[in-house]
Amino acid sequence: MELYAEQGFEQTxxxxxxxxxxxxxxxxxxxxxxxxxxLFYGTEMxxxxxxxxxxxxxxxxxxxxxxxTAFEAAxxxxxxxxxxxxxxxxxxxxxxxxRERELIKLAALGAAVAGALRERGIxxxxxxxxxETGVAVFKVAFARWISEPGQPDLPAILRESxxxxxxxxxxxxxxxxxx
Amino acid sequence: MELYAEQGFEQTxxxxxxxxxxxxxxxxxxxxxxxxxxLFYGTEMxxxxxxxxxxxxxxxxxxxxxxxTAFEAAxxxxxxxxxxxxxxxxxxxxxxxxRERELIKLAALGAAVAGALRERGIxxxxxxxxxETGVAVFKVAFARWISEPGQPDLPAILRESxxxxxxxxxxxxxxxxxx
Numbered sequence: 001m002e003l004y005a006e007q008g009f010e011q012t013x014x015x016x017x018x019x020x021x022x023x024x025x026x027x028x029x030x031x032x033x034x035x036x037x038x039l040f041y042g043t044e045m046x047x048x049x050x051x052x053x054x055x056x057x058x059x060x061x062x063x064x065x066x067x068x069t070a071f072e073a074a075x076x077x078x079x080x081x082x083x084x085x086x087x088x089x090x091x092x093x094x095x096x097x098x099r100e101r102e103l104i105k106l107a108a109l110g111a112a113v114a115g116a117l118r119e120r121g122i123x124x125x126x127x128x129x130x131x132e133t134g135v136a137v138f139k140v141a142f143a144r145w146i147s148e149p150g151q152p153d154l155p156a157i158l159r160e161s162x163x164x165x166x167x168x169x170x171x172x173x174x175x176x177x178x179x
Numbered sequence: 180m181e182l183y184a185e186q187g188f189e190q191t192x193x194x195x196x197x198x199x200x201x202x203x204x205x206x207x208x209x210x211x212x213x214x215x216x217x218l219f220y221g222t223e224m225x226x227x228x229x230x231x232x233x234x235x236x237x238x239x240x241x242x243x244x245x246x247x248t249a250f251e252a253a254x255x256x257x258x259x260x261x262x263x264x265x266x267x268x269x270x271x272x273x274x275x276x277x278r279e280r281e282l283i284k285l286a287a288l289g290a291a292v293a294g295a296l297r298e299r300g301i302x303x304x305x306x307x308x309x310x311e312t313g314v315a316v317f318k319v320a321f322a323r324w325i326s327e328p329g330q331p332d333l334p335a336i337l338r339e340s341x342x343x344x345x346x347x348x349x350x351x352x353x354x355x356x357x358x
Contacts, residue, residue, distance in 0.1 A: 064348050064350060099283070100279040100280075100283060104279060107282055125319050125323060126343060128322070129315070129319050129340065129343055132316075132318055133312055133315050133348065136311035136314065137308065137311070137312075139311055140307045144304060161308065164304060164308055168243055168305050168308050168312070169348045169349070170345065170348070170349055171243055171244065
């Protein structure tokens with residue numbers, strides 16, 4: 001990923017990445033299907049973490065609490081290395097092909113969380129609605145976090161955004177505040 | 180689109196599409212940047228319709244009501260020609276490249292709705308949360324509608340899904356119904 005940041009994603013070859021990582025090209029391709037996948041390794045990890053968090057939440061938790069807690073755990077993972085996340089986000093944002101793959105990974109992540117909720121006995125469409133809403137809140141919170149370099153804590157922003165979502169959905173927030 | 184359904188998306192050339200539509204290739208490219216765009220013309224129309232509906236909603240409407248009404252209007256548009264929507268969905272679903280573009284268009288649509296909400300004076304992050312949640316509900320409702328051929332009414336499924344979302348978000352639905 002350093003190489004992508006230094007010389008651009010398009011200009012970086014798999015041979016260069018493998019060399020920097022001390023791997024042969026063959027070993028590289030055993031781990032990643034192509035050079036784009038390097039950037040989405042974290043997204044896969046995030047998906048595993050989300051599914052795990054949903055499965056291990058207390059039995060008494062509501063669907064939305066389960067989803068909220070799971071995404072906060074994912075946020076905490078990203079928070080561990082904010083600089084890395086920011087560099088990666090800049091690389092992905094600058095390349096339409098990578099932005100596309102990012103959207104695909106996010107969609108897959110929503111489907112995985114919905115599946116984990118169904119495993120807990122949450123019926124459809126509630127499982128998909130809760131999961132997709134979780135992804136929606138994550139997108140908004142992540143965009144806020146990444147655009148404000150001083151923002152300290154992604155899990156806190158996620159929690160706040162989830163609370164805000166409840167206000168928005170329950171209409172405690174009217175449309176035109178100027179009235 | 181008939182051609183895509185008949186002979187597959189990959190096998191269809193712009194020349195064939197233009198001929199079927201009674202256009203020259205040059206005219207085709209004045210309207211669409213490439214052959215994929217033909218399939219996303221409806222998505223662009225849907226985006227215009229959503230932005231229009233958000234802008235023209237009554238001043239007293241809450242953010243979530245505005246979003247709900249706008250997506251119901253979009254659902255009504257799709258409902259006008261369900262067979263066309265189903266054929267298009269089958270073509271897009273069968274092709275990874277088209278699925279990617281679909282996700283990009285949906286993301287753009289969420290951003291456009293958020294922008295229209297801000298125009299109404301809804302502050303961030305409420306505007307983005309309401310818009311992204313609207314897209315999430317639309318995705319779930321659309322998937323239900325498309326997977327059940329007997330489903331009569333997309334706007335009704337959208338309304339029902341929006342109601343269900345409120346239940347999910349406000350925790351009226353607990354996680355494990357077996358208890």
